[in-house]
Amino acid sequence: MTASSPRSEHTRTDTGSGDVPAAVLWDMDGTLVDTEPYWMASEVELVHSFGGTWTHDDGLLLVGLGLWNSAEILRSRGVAMEPDEIVEWLTDRVQQKLDADGVPWRPGARELLEALRERGVPTALVTMSVRRMAEQIVAQMPFDAFDVIVSGDEVDEPKPAPEPYLRAAELLGVDIRQTVAVEDSLVGLASAVAAGATTIGVPHIVPLPESEEHTLWPTLDGRTADDLFSVARARRGAATR
Structure with missing residues (x-):
């Protein structure tokens, strides 16, 4: 898979509608894996x-x-x-x-990612690690996890700049404002929020602050695709008020 590779074919829900985000964009280190x-x-x-x-x-x-x-x-x-x-x-x-x-997966991360894929939601991995490491981890997933990868050696301005998330939305062909990003760090939150994504922070090594700019979940363990969709709906509702 390359950053510009075509999206995999999945049975898709009505992504980008009022109910389902156009895509979900995942950080890797600390969010998907405990590296x-x-x-x-x-x-x-x-x-x-x-x-x-x-x-x-x-x-x-x-x-x-x-x-x-x-x-x-x-x-x-x-x-x-x-x-x-x-x-x-x-x-x-x-x-x-x-x-x-071995790959130390974060609690609930693979399960939520797989649930999103089963619902046909496009996904991107947006990591500041280099591509060869991202591909090593993705290769350990027992399902087709990501449509595109954006890695740290492929952007001019890394997180906390918005470029990585904007690049992911561009490659997926979606409006960044209709996406959800999942992050674990202050730097990652800043990048996703600046890009315009609805952002969920899942603190791990570093505590994350409460903020109106993002939603905090203490863990992904037990979280469902519908939980994530609810965050997207609530954020869109707040933006229109």
Whole structure:
């Protein structure tokens, strides 16, 4: 699958109507999969290899950021490598952990995603990880999970800029205002909200604030497609009042 690949053929509901969003756009790390501990452990390993110190709180600063933005922060902490080299090194280490330990799915995420697909809802994976890692994780899904992938190495302005979500809507051929985005980080929320998507925040590593700009769910576990559709309807209703 490529970012510009045609959408898979599914039996579709009336997406984009008052009842069903035109698409659901998913963040990956921390939302679909619990890879943040893999990233944090890899960051510690990398900084320590150059004699520096990297704490859990330092790792929290990078949650949701584009990898090249993260690379610059790591360089400022003594990692004497070029940004591209840092991105490659970190991605390699996280992919090795995925191969060795398996894909740690977030509670309820696969189930909700599969339910949406069974209802014919178009979906996109919108991640700041690079494509090869996104494809590694998608390959572990036991069903046709995504119509398109937008990855961090394919955008000019990563999250928190709106470009990744706008790009996903463009590839799907839908109005971003008729979509729902699911995110776990402050950076991701900012990106999705700025793009114009109805946004659901599911906090994981980093707490998320209450806000009129997004809806907070404590977990995806037990959530249904109809629950998500209800959020979209409520947001559209609020926008018209």
